[in-house]
Amino acid sequence: MTATTRRRQVPEPRPMATAPSTGMAETAPPSVVLNGLGMSFSGKHVLRDVDMEVRPGQFVALVGPSGAGKSTLLRLINGSHRPTQGSVSVLGVNPAMCSRKDLQLLRTRVGFVFQQFGLVGRLSALENVLMGALGSLKLPRYGISTYPIALRERAVANLERVGLLDERFQRCDTLSGGQQQRVAIARTLMQEAEIVLADEPVASLDPSASLSVLRTLKKLSAEDGFTVVCSLHQVDLALQISDRVVAVRGGSLIMDTPTAEASEEAIRAIYQQAKDDRS
Numbered sequence: 531m532t533a534t535t536r537r538r539q540v541p542e543p544r545p546m547a548t549a550p551s552t553g554m555a556e557t558a559p560p561s562v563v564l565n566g567l568g569m570s571f572s573g574k575h576v577l578r579d580v581d582m583e584v585r586p587g588q589f590v591a592l593v594g595p596s597g598a599g600k601s602t603l604l605r606l607i608n609g610s611h612r613p614t615q616g617s618v619s620v621l622g623v624n625p626a627m628c629s630r631k632d633l634q635l636l637r638t639r640v641g642f643v644f645q646q647f648g649l650v651g652r653l654s655a656l657e658n659v660l661m662g663a664l665g666s667l668k669l670p671r672y673g674i675s676t677y678p679i680a681l682r683e684r685a686v687a688n689l690e691r692v693g694l695l696d697e698r699f700q701r702c703d704t705l706s707g708g709q710q711q712r713v714a715i716a717r718t719l720m721q722e723a724e725i726v727l728a729d730e731p732v733a734s735l736d737p738s739a740s741l742s743v744l745r746t747l748k749k750l751s752a753e754d755g756f757t758v759v760c761s762l763h764q765v766d767l768a769l770q771i772s773d774r775v776v777a778v779r780g781g782s783l784i785m786d787t788p789t790a791e792a793s794e795e796a797i798r799a800i801y802q803q804a805k806d807d808r809s
């Protein structure tokens with residue numbers, strides 16, 4: 531089934547309480563629409579009544595204390611979880627209504643970057659990046675030379691874009707954390723994804739490497755036009771990098787604002803409140 535036929539199954543979004551505008555791609559259809567979204571695990575509500583639209587090319591920082599529901603939200607967007615309430619539309623497709631094949635197809639259009647990078651440590655940076663193209667190939671590949679030359683050239687170009695041309699033949703488990711996350715980003719570029727979901731991509735990096743990796747992701751998103759939804763705990767980074775800040779607490783969206791209008795104090799208060807609640 532095509533994306534176009536899927537789109538008809540997606541209910542019209544309810545009007546949003548807050549519809550922040552960044553002035554980007556205002557008329558294009560949204561990349562993501564969450565409509566009355568809720569999720570429970572074994573009867574425990576972890577997300578409720580989430581309404582949100584993400585416009586193409588936006589860089590959204592998803593902030594909120596541990597356990598707020600950020601990873602669950604990202605997993606609902608890429609179809610890893612099926613919502614127990616409401617609906618998700620990603621690039622006009624409802625992942626919960628997709629066949630396995632259509633979901634696979636959708637996932638080639640939606641890249642995912644993880645905190646733990648998800649690389650094969652014993653393989654080179656280049657081979658890891660090439661693996662990002664496996665979804666477009668019919669047969670598995672073993673070794674760089676088994677990939678078509680055009681893909682090898684693209685992989686090298688993508689490594690250059692993330693600043694790792696010289697390290698292309700280095701084993702990934704010998705690269706620094708920041709370099710490994712850059713390899714993971716270059717691997718996602720091979721998908722030519724229209725949306726990149728990043729789940730705490732810099733959680734294990736020091737502040738300077740974190741900023742540098744996020745700046746690279748932001749630059750690539752601006753150059754290629756892909757949408758980013760990125761969960762982050764570092765409020766300062768969220769404010770430096772994003773176009774829009776969405777805060778989640780206790781499974782509810784409690785802030786949704788253009789970054790230029792976001793109050794650092796208000797975001798920090800969300801974390802402080804969670805800390806106070808725990809103590």
Ligand SMILES: Nc1ncnc2c1ncn2[C@@H]1O[C@H](COP(=O)(O)OP(=O)(O)OP(=O)(O)O)[C@@H](O)[C@H]1O
Pocket residue numbers: 571576594595596597598599600601602603
């Ligand atoms: N597969 C699951 N089964 C049961 N409970 C789950 C599952 N996944 C998430 N949860 C629960 O949902 C809640 C939200 O978890 P989630 O990982 O989305 O939070 P988070 O905001 O990403 O937290 P962190 O910042 O610590 O990563 C937590 O209470 C968690 O225990």
